[in-house]
Structure formats: structure tokens, C-alpha cells
Amino acid sequence: MTPDPIFTSRLCLRPFTGADRAAVTEGLNDLAVSQWLARVPYPFSQADLSVMQSEVPSSWPDLMVIAKDTTVIGAVTTHPHFGFWIARPHWGNGYGREAARAALKFALARNSTVHSGYFAGNSASARILHGLGFTITSRGRTHCRALGRELPDVTLICTAQGRVAA
Template structure:
């Protein structure tokens, strides 16, 4: 599989060392990190550097989302589909566009299903996943590492058959 992808407006590529400051700045915004299940707050430059290092030795399914040369977020399918965008890039359809490319890649790799989820208060993320065809499976209580608050986490799944049926 390729180490980068392009969509109509985006380039998805491996995060680079020089992306660390931008990633730290965007994820360091509590309005972003509060919706993520694995990110602490505050989120510092060292956290971003460690993230980039982990991705470099991982399975190759985590990408920086770029508009031109500017990093605007990240997306991956290492364990499940997860993504985030910097707050200044919300509402432009970038998450949906990047997620569509990642789902295509995931199923092209021969996987039978893909899991994801969202905190129920995060309507934008729910919309992205539903638009891709994900269906709800279960709910559980989950603590946001960024805020310490407990939220309902809606789990979802998309099978390869469901993906093909809507193509």
C-alpha cells in the first residue's frame, strides 16, 4: 500500500517531525482534544513528537491530513477509525473526505470490518460516520482524558459488505 493518498482537496501522508508544532497546537486546543478518547490535555510539543515517533514504527495506517502543504488534522485505522481536525478547519468536509479515503484503503487491504465511535455529544463526528455507512453497535461510559469528564461513547461498525453495497 502507498504511504500517501490524495483526494479531491486533500493529501494524506505520514506525519513528519516538522509537523509536531502544528499538531501540538491543534490538539492542544481543548475544543479538539475533549472529543478524543486517547489524548491528554494539555497536549505539548513532546506529546506530538512521541505520537509521530509511534506512527513511524506502527503499521502505516495513520496519516496527516493536509490541505496543500498545511497539516489540518490526522486520521488513522491502526486500531479503529479515528480522526481529528484543527478547530479552524471544522465544517469544510475535510473529515468526511479523509475518512472516505481511509475506509477505502482499509477494505482494499482485505479487512472484513472497521470499527469506530464518538462521544454522543459530538454530532459532527456522528454525521461523518453515518455518512460513511457505519451503524451503531453498543454504548459504554468512557472518560475523556483531556477533561476527565465521563461521556457516553457510541461504538459503530462498518463491514466490507456494507461498504460495497453503497458504492
């Protein structure tokens, strides 16, 4: 049975559809966004989206687009790695925190532990993840496809017991 979309006060987290390809491609074809995502190349095209979909067989509910009204403004993954991005025109509105909070509640209802991470320097993601109750498990280095080099990263986990209330 397919879960229903997740609604917050301003957003809808729902399955990715073919109609979302252009908005997702546009959002990820911005180095200010893709530099913080390990697997996303830059520049990013619809062909890259197709390759990523074949490499990482994510599907609903593990991959959700974040929509504001009818506009796709980002995406969130819940498993096996919790992560999210918001297109730059929508930064600074609290959408990342709102979507991540709703997705984490959903993820923790399905899995007792949720894994995430961020590149050092990504203060927005760090604030959101720590604010949601994620704790650091390690620090290391991960390859960033957009920048073509290894970057320092932080790995985290969140459990239902350590989570900040919604």
C-alpha cells in the same frame, strides 16, 4: 512496500513526519478538538505527542496526517481504531468527511471490518461515520483524558458490504 499517499480532490493523506509536530501539537492543543478524543490530554504539548507516539506505536499507513496543500489540518487513524480530527480553523469545509471517506476506502481494502466510535454529543463525527456506513454495535462509557472524566460513547463497525459507495 510503503503505500503511496492518498489524494482526494482537495487533500493529501500522507505519513506523519517530524516536520508535522508543531501543526499536530497546535491542532490538538485546542479543547474544542481534544474533548472529542479519548487518549488526548489537554493542554497538549510536543512532549505529550512524544509520549503518545511511544504508547501507541502507530505508523504509516495506520496513522496519516491530513494536509491541504502544504498545511497539516488534522489526522486520521485506520487501525486498530478508525478515527479522525480536524483543527478548528478548518471546520465546516467538509474536510473531515472527505478525509474519512478516503481513509475508510483504504482501511476496508486491508481489513474486512473497521471499528470506530465517538463520544455522545459529537454530532459532526456521528454524521460522518453514519454517512459512511458505520453501524452502532454498543453504547457505553469511555474515559476522556482532556476532560478527566468518563463520557458516554458510541461504538461502531463498518464492513465492505455495509459501506456507502465513495
